Amino acid sequence: MDLLLSALDILMRWDVALALLTGSVGGVLIGAIPGVGPAVAIAILLPATFSMDPIVGLTVLLGIYGSSMYGGAIPAILINTPGTAVNALTTYDGYPMTARGEPRRALSLAYSASFFGGIFSVICLILFAPVLARVAPYFGSREIFLAALLGIILMVVAHRGQTLIAGALAAFGIFIQTIGLEPVKYTSRYTFDQPFLSGGINLIVVVLGLFALSQAFVLLTSEDEKIRMTRLRGGMFQGLRELARHPRVATVSASFGVVMGMIPGVGEFTAQFMSYTYAQRSSKRPQDFGNGSSEGLIAAETANNAVPAAAMVPLLALGIPGEALTAMMLSVFYVHNVVPGPGLFQNQMDFVVALYLSLLILNVLVLVFLLFATRSLIQVVRIPNRFLGVCILTLSFVGVYSLRNSATDCVMAALFGVLGYVLKRLSMPSVPIILGMVLGGIMEVKLRAGMARVKEPLDFIDRPVAFLLFLAIVLVLIGHFRRVLRERAEIKAAERGALKSGHRFGQMLGRRRGRFVKDRFKLVRARHAKRLRALKDLF
Template identity: 75%
Template sequence: MEYFGDAIAILSRWDVVAALLIGSIGGVIIGAIPGVGPAVAIAILLPATFALDPIVGLTVLLGIYGSSMYGGSIPAILINTPGTAVNALTTYEGFPMTLRGEGKRALSLAYSASFFGGVFSVVALIFLAPVLASIAPMFGSREIFLAALLGIILVVVAHRGQMLAAAMLAGFGIFLNTIGLEPVKYSKRFTFDQSWLASGVDLIVVVLGLFALSQAFMLLVEDDERVRVTETRGSLFQGFRELARHPRVAAISSSFGVVMGMVPGVGEFTAQFMSYTSAQKLSKNKQAFGHGSSEGLIASEASNNAVPAAAMIPLLALGIPGEALTAMMLSVFYVHNVVPGPRLFQGQMDFVIALYLALLILNVLVIVFLLFSTNWLVKLTKIPNRFLGVAILTLSFVGVYSLRNSATDCLIAAVFGLFGFILKRLNLPIVPIILGMVLGGIMEVKLRTSMNRVREPWDFIDRPIAFIIFSIIVIILVTHFWRLWREWKPVDREVLGRKTSRKFGRRLNARSTRLANGRRKQTRRRRVRDHLASR
C-alpha cells in the first residue's frame, strides 16, 4: 500500500495530469487524421520528452501510442480510409455498416472493443511484467544476447514474403549502430576520418528521418482527395451492450493482442489477422464477415488496442523493445538513467505502479472524450494532405535541430527521410532498421562481455535459460525454412518439369530435323538415279 500511495502522489502532480490529457486527446486527434499515425507523432515529440521526468514523457508517448488506434477507427469506419495502418481490417466491417446507415453503431462498437482490449492488456501487464522481472536476474550476458538475437530473427520472420529485404534492412540497422566509437576500447569505426561521424548516427535522428520526414514526403507528392463523410445515425453508447453479447470474441482477440505484443517484431498486424481469422472460424454467422459483422469489428479493434500495453512487458522486465515505438520509449528511460529490468521493480516500484495506473486512466479518458467529441473529430478527416506534409516537415526539422543544435543532424535526417520514402514507395519495411539499431547495440555489448567466459562454442548455451532461448531460435528457423521449402517444392517440380520438357523437346526437334533432312537427301538421290536410268 505504501507504493500505491506514492504512485497516487506521482499521478496527482499537475505535469502528469497534463501529460495524461495531452497524450490521450492528442493521440485520438492524430489517429483521426489519415496519413499521420503514432510513429510520426512520437518521433516528432521524442526530443521534447527528454527534458521531462520519465513518468511524464512516457505518459505522453504511451497515450499517443494507444489512443491513436481509437481515433484511427473513425476514418476507417466513416470514409473507408484507415487513420493508422493497423486500422486496415476495421474498414472491412466498419464501412459496410456505415453504408447501411449504422455508422454510429460501428463507432460505438469500435470504441467499446478498443477500451476492452486496452484495459485487458494493462491487467496483463500488471500480472506478467513482475513475473518476467523475477526471472530476469537469471539472465546473464549470454541470455540477453540470445534474447536480442531472437528478437531480430522474429522481426525478419514476421515479414513473410519480404524476409530477405527485412534481414538486409535489419543488418543495415546493426551496421548503423557500429558507426563511431565502439563501446569497449573507444576506437573509431567506419568514420573515414570524418569528425562528424565520430559520435555515431543518433537513433532519434534516424527515427525522425525514416518515419516523420518520409511520411511528409509521401503526403507532399500525393494529390489531395475530396473526402465525403456519410451521414450516420444511432447512439454512441449502444456499443457496450453489444460488446457484452460477444464476450468470447473480445477475450480471445485481446489475448492475441497481448501475446503478439509481447513477441518482438510481431505487433498489431499479426494480432489482428489471427484474431479476425479465429473470430470468423468460431462465428455462427461466417457469411456476415466482410459485409458489416459486429464480431469482425470487435476482433479487429480489441486485438490492436491490446498490443501497446503488452509491448511494455518485455521492455519493463528485460529492457528489450518489441517494436519501433517501444524502442523510441527506451531512449526516454536511458536519458534519465532509469534502467528497465529487475532493478526497476525492486528500487522504483512506485514508478512502475504509477505507469500502470496512468495506462488505465488513459483508456478511461479516451473513451469519455470520444463519446462526446466524435462529431467534431470527423471534420479532421478533411485536412488536405499537402498541408499535413508541410506541418510534419517543419516540426520534424525543428525536433532534429533541437537535439544537439546541429545542422549535420538535419542533413542526416533528410537523407534517411529520402531513404524511408523510397522504401515506402517500394513497399519495403522500415521497422527492421530501427530494431536493428537498438537490438544490435545490446547484442554487441553482451556478446563481448560473455565471450570472456566462453572457451568452447557449447559453453555459450550451457545454462538452462540460454539453452531454452537457443532451442527456440533453432525451432523457429527450422520451422520457417521447412514451411518455405514445402511451399516452394511444388513450384520447383513444375519448373523442373518445364525445363526437362523444353530440353526433351529441343532434342526431339533436332532429331526430327535430322530425319527429315535424311529423307529429303534419299529422295533427291533416288530421283537422280531414276533420271539417269531413264536416259
C-alpha cells in the same frame, strides 16, 4: 497495497495529469488523420520529452501510442481509409456497416472493443508484474543477447514475402549503429576520418528521417482528396451493449493481443490476423465477415489495442524493444538514467506500476472523449495532405536541430527521409532499420560482457534460460525454412499437375507448357509491378 499507493503518489501531480490528457486526446486526433500515425507524432515529440521527467515523457508517448488506434478507426469506418496502418483490418467490416447506414453502430462498437482490449491488457500486465520481477534476475548478459537476437529473427521472419529485404535492412541498421567510437576501447569505426561521424549517427535523427520526413515527402507529393463524410445521428453507447453479447470473441482476441505484444518483433498485425481468423472460424455466420460483421470488427479492434501495454513487457523487463515505437521510448529511459531490465523491477517497481496505471487511466479518458466528441472529431479527416506535409516537415527539422544544435543532423535526417520515402514507394519496411540499430547496440554490449566467462562455444548456453532462448531461435529458424520449402514444393506440385493434365498430345503439351511458362512469368512480373512503377516514378 504500499506499492499501489506509491504508484498513485507518482501519478498525482499536475504535470502527469496534463501529460495523460495531452497524450490521450492528442493520440486520438493524430490517429484520426490519415497519413500521419503514431510513429510520426512520437518521432516529432521525442526531442521535447528529453527535458521532462521520465514518467511525464513516457506518459505522453504511451498516450499517443495507445489512443492513436482508437482514432484510426474513425476514417477506417467512415471513408474506408485506415487512420493508422494497424486499422487496415477495421475497414473490412467497419466500412460495410457505414455503407448500409450504420456508421454510429460501427464506431461505437469499435470504441467499445478497443477499450476492452486496452483494459484487459493492462490488467493482465499488472497481474504479471510480480512474476516478471522474479524471472528478471535470471537474465544475464548472455540471456539478454539471445533475447535480442531472437527479437531480430522474429521481426525478420514476420515479414512474409519480404524476409530477405527485412533481413538486409536489419543488418543495415546494425551497421549504422557501429559507426563512431566503439564502447570499450573507443577506437573509431567507419568514420573515414570525418569528425561529424565520430559521435555516431543519432537514433532520433534516423527515426525522424525514416518516419516523419519520409511521410512528409509522401504527403507533399500526393494529391488532396475531396472527402464526403457520413453524418452521425443518435448516441454512441450502443456498442457497449453489443460487445457484451460477444464475450468469447472479445476475450480471445484480447488474449492474442497480449501474447503477441509480449513477443518482440511480432506486434499488432499478427495478433489481428490470428484473432480475426479465430473469430471467423468459430462464428455461426462466417459469411458475414468482410460484409459488416460485428464479430469481425470486435476481433480486429480488440486485438490491436491489447498490444501497446503488452509491448512494454520486453522493454521494461529486459530492455529489449519489440517494435519501432517502443524502441523510440527506450531512448527516453536512457536520457534520464533509468535503465530498463531486471533491476527496474527489483528497485523501481512503483515506477512500473505507475506506467501501467497511466495506461489504465488513458483508456478511460479516451473512451469518454470519443463517446462525446466524435461528431466534432471527424472533421479532422478533411485536413489537406499538403498542409499536413508542410507541418510535419517543419516540426521534424525543428526537432532534429534542437537535439544538438547541429545542421549536420538536419542533413543526415533529410538523407534518411529520402531513404524512407524510397522504401515507402517500393513497399519495403523501414522498421527493421530502427530495430537493427537499437537491438544491435544491445547485442554488442551484452556479447562483450557475456564472452568474458565463455571458454567454449557451448558455455554460452549452459544456463537454463540461455538454453531455452537458443532452442527458441533454432525452432523459429527451422519452422521458417520448413514453411519456405513447403511453399516451394506446393508450387512445383501445382506445376507438375498443370503440365500433366495437358499431356494428351505432344503438340498440345508444347502449347500448354508454353502457356504455363508465360502465365508464370506474368505472375512473377505482376508481383513486382508495383515496385517497378514506383522506381519509374522516382527516376
